[in-house]
Amino acid sequence: MFDQFVVPDLLPAAPEIFLVVMASAILLIDLFVKDSRRTATFALSVLTLLGCAVIQTMTWTPDITYTFSNMFVDDQMADLLKLFLYLTVIMVLFYSRAYVIDRGEMNKGEYYVLALFATLGMMVMISANSFVTVYIGIELLSLSLYAMVALNRASLSASEAAMKYFILGALASGLLLYGMSMIYGGTGSLELTAIDEVLRNDGANGKLLVFGLVFLIAGLAFKLGVVPFHMWIPDVYHGAPTSVTLLIGSAPKLAAFAVVMRLLVNGLLPLAVEWQNMLIIMAVLSMAIGNLAAIAQSNIKRMLAYSAISHMGFMLLGIVSGVVGDASGQFDAAHHALAAYGSAMFYVIAYVLMSLGTFGMILLMARSGFEADTLDDFKGLNQRSPWFAAVMMMLMFSMAGIPFFIGFFAKLSVLMAVIDAGHTWLAIVAVLFSLIGAFYYLRVVKLMYFDAPEDATPIGGSADMRLLLSVNGVAVAALGLFPQVIMALCAFSLLNSLN
Amino acid sequence: MDFQTFVFYFLSAILVFAALRVITARNPIHAALHLILAFFTCGGIWALLQAEFLAIAIILVYVGAVMVLFLFVVMMLDINLDRIRQGFWNYLPLGAVLGLLMVLEMGLVLGNKALQIPASAAVTPPGVSNVKEIGRLMFTDFVYPFELASIVLLVGMIAAIALTWRGRKKSKYINPNQQVFVKAKDRLRVLQMPVEKD
Numbered sequence: 001m002f003d004q005f006v007v008p009d010l011l012p013a014a015p016e017i018f019l020v021v022m023a024s025a026i027l028l029i030d031l032f033v034k035d036s037r038r039t040a041t042f043a044l045s046v047l048t049l050l051g052c053a054v055i056q057t058m059t060w061t062p063d064i065t066y067t068f069s070n071m072f073v074d075d076q077m078a079d080l081l082k083l084f085l086y087l088t089v090i091m092v093l094f095y096s097r098a099y100v101i102d103r104g105e106m107n108k109g110e111y112y113v114l115a116l117f118a119t120l121g122m123m124v125m126i127s128a129n130s131f132v133t134v135y136i137g138i139e140l141l142s143l144s145l146y147a148m149v150a151l152n153r154a155s156l157s158a159s160e161a162a163m164k165y166f167i168l169g170a171l172a173s174g175l176l177l178y179g180m181s182m183i184y185g186g187t188g189s190l191e192l193t194a195i196d197e198v199l200r201n202d203g204a205n206g207k208l209l210v211f212g213l214v215f216l217i218a219g220l221a222f223k224l225g226v227v228p229f230h231m232w233i234p235d236v237y238h239g240a241p242t243s244v245t246l247l248i249g250s251a252p253k254l255a256a257f258a259v260v261m262r263l264l265v266n267g268l269l270p271l272a273v274e275w276q277n278m279l280i281i282m283a284v285l286s287m288a289i290g291n292l293a294a295i296a297q298s299n300i301k302r303m304l305a306y307s308a309i310s311h312m313g314f315m316l317l318g319i320v321s322g323v324v325g326d327a328s329g330q331f332d333a334a335h336h337a338l339a340a341y342g343s344a345m346f347y348v349i350a351y352v353l354m355s356l357g358t359f360g361m362i363l364l365m366a367r368s369g370f371e372a373d374t375l376d377d378f379k380g381l382n383q384r385s386p387w388f389a390a391v392m393m394m395l396m397f398s399m400a401g402i403p404f405f406i407g408f409f410a411k412l413s414v415l416m417a418v419i420d421a422g423h424t425w426l427a428i429v430a431v432l433f434s435l436i437g438a439f440y441y442l443r444v445v446k447l448m449y450f451d452a453p454e455d456a457t458p459i460g461g462s463a464d465m466r467l468l469l470s471v472n473g474v475a476v477a478a479l480g481l482f483p484q485v486i487m488a489l490c491a492f493s494l495l496n497s498l499n
Numbered sequence: 500m501d502f503q504t505f506v507f508y509f510l511s512a513i514l515v516f517a518a519l520r521v522i523t524a525r526n527p528i529h530a531a532l533h534l535i536l537a538f539f540t541c542g543g544i545w546a547l548l549q550a551e552f553l554a555i556a557i558i559l560v561y562v563g564a565v566m567v568l569f570l571f572v573v574m575m576l577d578i579n580l581d582r583i584r585q586g587f588w589n590y591l592p593l594g595a596v597l598g599l600l601m602v603l604e605m606g607l608v609l610g611n612k613a614l615q616i617p618a619s620a621a622v623t624p625p626g627v628s629n630v631k632e633i634g635r636l637m638f639t640d641f642v643y644p645f646e647l648a649s650i651v652l653l654v655g656m657i658a659a660i661a662l663t664w665r666g667r668k669k670s671k672y673i674n675p676n677q678q679v680f681v682k683a684k685d686r687l688r689v690l691q692m693p694v695e696k697d
Contacts, residue, residue, distance in 0.1 A: 005639050008642070008643070013643075020650065024653075027657070068642065068643035069639070069640040069641075069643075071640075071641075071643050071644065072643055108661060110657055110658075110660075110661035113657060114654065114657065114658070114661075117650065117653075117654050117657075120650065124647060130644075132641070132644045133643065133644055133647070136644050136647045136648060136651065137647075139651055140647065140650060140651050140654060143651060143654050143655060143658065144654050144658070146658070147654070147657070147658030147661060147662060150662055151661060151662070153662065
């Protein structure tokens with residue numbers, strides 16, 4: 001009965017396997033860690049992620065590999081996103097270390113183990129080629145994050161945030177599953193590449209598919225946090241401990257981008273006309289509500305939450321310009337898709353880099369019993385620490401999209417793709433809302449440089465964190481001078497991944 | 500409408516009704532009982548489709564374990580014991596009705612020879628076992644999501660323990676070694692204070 005069974009090729013999934021083994025080992029080793037600072041657990045977690053990065057580069061191949069009965073795909077988009085993912089999680093761990101140690105309740109081995117399992121969930125999402133793996137990856141990520149938000153049991157707002165996140169997340173998973181089951185019913189396959197083939201060949205049952213697509217996109221929008229499914233973002237960003245907010249606000253965006261690419265571009269490209277229209281509505285609403293609501297916030301975590309909503313809306317613009325109705329030639333269409341999806345990918349990577357730095361700054365200023373999460377806490381930062389005020393200024397300029405920071409080139413490349421696709425009005429709307437958005441980013445700069453500090457405590461932070469944060473800030477500026485580096489990487493990886 | 504279609508519509512009607520009651524019932528215990536009915540009816544529909552493994556699994560796992568646990572939790576939240584005992588008689592009519600309904604459903608689907616329903620159109624060829632096929636797929640084609648699902652369960656376990664474990668309770672443990680070395684001055688403090696006059 002098992003004579004046709006072939007042992008799947010495990011090599012493409014080597015980083016995942018390594019991560020699972022190490023996370024389970026760390027879970028056990030942590031029981032024997034006596035040190036209250038959990039240095040061993042921390043170091044092992046960082047080493048694990050570094051190990052994953054090494055394995056990822058060593059098993060790199062230029063072609064697309066499918067394994068585990070086509071449920072797992074390893075292409076260059078996956079490789080690049082995973083490498084950025086490891087880097088992001090490593091930085092998250094470094095930034096959050098002091099914060100977690102100051103709050104003894106959170107400084108448990110589980111904090112690191114859950115972060116590693118969340119990373120695994122994101123890796124599964126990035127490499128998913130089947131509805132089943134997409135769903136399980138999302139659940140693995142979400143479950144770990146729910147628990148991490150609630151890990152600080154002393155904080156009432158964290159428990160509230162975890163509860164909201166959990167319930168809305170479960171609802172979103174339900175919507176996603178419903179949509180998936182509809183599409184499965186319409187095409188008869190769970191495998192994304194097979195669905196694409198079915199749709200190309202015989203069109204399938206259009207109404208059923210569009211019905212499923214609506215639910216699928218609603219579920220995805222929940223996970224991405226775009227309007228009208230954004231309600232959880234401000235509450236969770238605000239209520240969660242800042243170190244967990246940092247994790248939620250950075251790495252999962254990479255994975256969410258990958259899932260959107262897998263589901264909509266790899267799987268449902270023949271339905272592009274339908275989903276592009278839905279995404280356009282969500283993108284415009286996100287930019288409007290995100291940027292306008294952020295102005296009214298006095299809490300910087302909440303402000304950044306609305307900013308995240310608007311940034312995700314902006315990123316969607318890149319994805320909606322991939323397929324143009326009247327694409328003339330085959331080569332032209334492929335070239336066009338490459339530019340559009342590449343710009344969205346560049347945008348996500350740039351956003352993650354900026355968001356890491358900004359939340360890192362909040363963590364740097366926080367200390368035991370003090371969260372530094374209101375805008376007023378940033379008043380007069382220049383007098384307390386000119387260098388970190390400069391780092392924050394660079395990050396804010398980049399988020400606002402002021403030339404020549406990386407955020408500017410991210411916005412520029414998306415806008416160019418949008419105009420190429422013929423949606424000139426969309427580009428104008430995007431620029432207008434970015435202008436409105438610039439106000440609240442520049443307000444932070446104004447508070448730092450032109451207001452008197454409210455408290456004169458010197459900026460703390462360990463040497464490694466200060467160094468990493470400085471590098472982060474400088475990278476935002478330096479990559480703005482050489483945006484081609486990442487842009488070329490994105491284009492190159494997508495060139496060999498889009499079929 | 501043949502008998503099989505009738506059974507299908509009958510079960511579907513109950514399923515929709517029960518699911519509606521789950522979200523409209525004000526009393527959480529009523530909602531939970533209706534959820535049990537919904538799961539059970541779902542099992543019946545699956546049995547009609549000849550997916551007997553899923554039917555048994557949903558009844559064993561959801562009705563047998565998950566929902567009973569759920570009911571326990573709902574009842575636990577109400578600590579007043581007297582009210583729970585009173586509740587028994589209050590809930591008995593509803594429980595009895597739902598129970599009878601389930602017996603009726605089971606009779607319709609599994610039934611005796613007289614009510615035996617013909618196999619549905621989408622029959623599996625004879626000799627193919629549902630359970631075997633699911634098992635084979637689970638450990639070959641679906642081994643990757645299967646393993647990942649186990650990790651999801653592990654994460655659930657880790658999360659549950661991390662969120663609820665509050666450390667060992669401080670017991671009244673006495674270390675004899677320390678007791679032996681106790682000196683009077685550890686226990687008794689002699690204070691010098693001025694004499695008070697009244």
